[in-house]
Amino acid sequence: MAFLNRSIASVYLAYALQSTAQAITWQFVTYFVKHELNAISFLEQSIAFALPAIVVMVMTNFWGSLSDRWHKRKIFMIIGFSGYASMFLFYAFVENIVQYLIVAAIGALFYSAALPMGQAHLTTNVKNKGERLGYFVAAQSGGWFIGALFSGVFYDIIGMRVLFIIAALLSVAAITSTIFLIRDIPFNVFQIVKKGSIRTILRKPGMTRLTGAVLASQIGISTISAFLAIMIVDELLGTTAYVGYANSGATFIALIITGYVGKIVDKKGPVKVLIIAYFSYTIFALLFGIVTDPIIATIMWALPIYPLSSTATSALAAMISDEDERGRAMSLVYGAQNAGIWIGPLIGGILAEYTFFRVQPLSFVNMAFNLIALLLVYSLLRNYGKQKDNSLGSDKKPEALSNNELDGE
Template identity: 25%
Template structure:
C-alpha cells in the first residue's frame, strides 16, 4: 500500500476520534451543567455556549503554533502530543466537581489540540496533485463526522451508562488513537530542511494573499454555521419532542445527521473538485447551505429537523475539502503546516463564535433567529466567494 494511503487510514481514525473528543459533550452539556448545580435555564444555555466554545477559541490561538512546530519538528510528534494530551484531559472531565472546573478543562483541551492540523499537513504534503481532492475530502469526513457523530455517541452513553462514562470512554478512544499513530504512521522528515520563520515572513511568502484570506473567511463562516446550533439543539429538541425520556439521544442523532451526510458526500465532492474546480463546488455549496438553514426554523418535530440537518451535511461536505484543496494549491510545500494551522485556527474561531452566538441569540431572542442569522452569513459568504474567488479563477 502506498505511504499516503496508509497514513490516510490512520489519520482518518485519529481525526475521527479526536473530533468525537471535541464534540461528544454537546448534547449532554446542558444536562451535565444542570447536574453540576446550575438551575436557571438561561444560565444553562449561556454557560453551555461558553463551555463548548472555549475549547475552540483557545485552539484557534494554538493551532498556528502547532502548525509551525509540525513544519519544524515533524507531523508525527504533533499527532502523538495531541492525542495523548486529549486522552488525559477528556478523562479528567468526568471528575469535574462544578461547571467552572469543567470550563477550565475544556480550555486546556483547546491548548493541547492540533491533531487535525498535523494530519491535514501530513496528507497534503505526501499526496500527489492528482489525488489531493480525494485524499483531503476523505480526511475531512473524519474531522467533521467525528464532530457531528460525537454527540450521538455522547447522548447514547449518557442515556444508558451515565454522564461521567462519556468522558471515560472517549478518553480511552483517544488513547487508542495515540497507540495507532505511534505504531502505524510513517513519516520521513528532516528538521534541518525547515527554517523557523516568523508569522510575517510566512505571510510574505504566500503568493495568493487575497484568495488565502477569502479561504480563511469561508472556513470561519462554515464552522459558525456548523456550531451555532450546538448549544441550542438539546433544548430545541425538548420543545419539539413530545417524548421527553430520550432527549440527549434524540439531540445526538440530530447532530449526527450532518456527520453521516458528510461521510457519504465528502470524498465524492472532493473528486468533483479535482475535475471541475474547487471554487465552483464552494460557491454552489454555500448557496445551498444558506437555503437549507431557513426551513430549520419552522420544523414541527425532531425528525424534520434531522432530515434538514442531513441535507445541510451534504452541502458542508463540499466546503471543507474544497477549501483545503485551494489552500494546498496556493501554498508552497515548505509552509503547508503553518498555513493549514491558520486555516484550522479560522475554523476553531468559527466554532467558538458559532457556539457562543447561537447560545446568546437563543437566550435573548428565540431559536428561530439562530437559523435566520446563520443563513444570512452563508449567503454573504457566497457573495464574497463569487467576487473574490469564482470570478478570478474562472478567468484563469
C-alpha cells in the same frame, strides 16, 4: 486509490478514532452543563462551548508554525490526541461550570495541534490533494457517525460522565495507533524553506477571502449548533436520541459520499464546490428556523452539507499555499473555524438570553452569516474558478521527488 495506501490509511485510522471520541462528547456540551452542572443561563452555556475554541484559535497557528519549522507532523498529532484524552478524562469528574471551563481551556492548549497536522501530512508531495482530503473527511465522518449515534442512544442510560471516560479511552487508542503506524513524510528537502509569518500567507491571492468565508460560515453554524440538543429536546420536545440520530445521520451519508466529493473538488475546483456548500447552508438555515416537528428537524440536520465545505476549504488552502508553509496555512483555516466556533455560540447565547428567549430563531442568524460566506467565495471565481490540470498538484518539481516520498501515488 488514496485510501488504500498504508502510509496514509494509518492517518485515517487515527483520526477516525479521535473523531469518534469527539462526537461522543461535543453534541451534548451545552445540554450537559445545563442539566448536570446547573448552568441554566444561555450565556453560561455558550461560554462552555466557546472557550475551547478561543484557545484553539490562538494556539493552532503556534503549532502549525512549529511543525513547519521542525519539518515534523507526527509528534504534533500525538500532542493533540493527548490533549483530547486528558481533557475527556477530567470532564468525567468536574462538579461545576468553573471546573469544566478550566479543564476545557487546558485541554484545548494541546489538542489544537491535532487536526491541521493531519491535513498537512496528507497533502505533502501529492497531486490528488482533494481526493486525499476527501477520504480524510470520510474517515472523520465514520468516527462522528459512530460517536454521535452511540452517545445519543446511551446518554439517558449510562450518563455523560461514563461517556466521557469512553471518549478518553478512544483518544488513547488514537495516540497508540499514531505512535506505531504513522511515519513522517520528508518535505521540501531540496528547497530552501521559506520564512514567512501568518500575515505573509494571508497576503497570498484569495487566502484572506477564504479565511473570511470560513469564519463567517462557522460563526453562523455554531450559533445554532451549540444549542442543538437544547432546541430538539427542550424546545421541540424530542429526546436525546434524536440529537444522536441527527448528527450520526449527517455523518453516515458523508461517509459514503465524501471520497467522491474529493474527486469532484480535484476535477471542478474547490471554489465551485464551496459556492454550492454555502448556498445550501443558507437555504437550510432559513427552513430550520421555522420547523416545528422534532423528527423533521432531525432529518434536516442530517443533510450532509459539511463534506462539501470541509473538503473544498482544505483543498483550496492547499492550492494557495506552498508546501513548506502548508502547516501554517491549514492552521490558519483551522484557526478561523475555531474563531467562528467561539464567536457563534457567544452571539447565540446573548441573543437567546436577552432577545429571543429561546434558541431556534438563531437559525436565521446562521442564514445571514452563510450568505456573507457565499458572497466572499463567489468573489474567488475570478482567481480560482477555472481548474487547471496542475492547480492542485504537488509543490515540488517532479525530479525532486523520490519513490519513497511519492508514497505509492
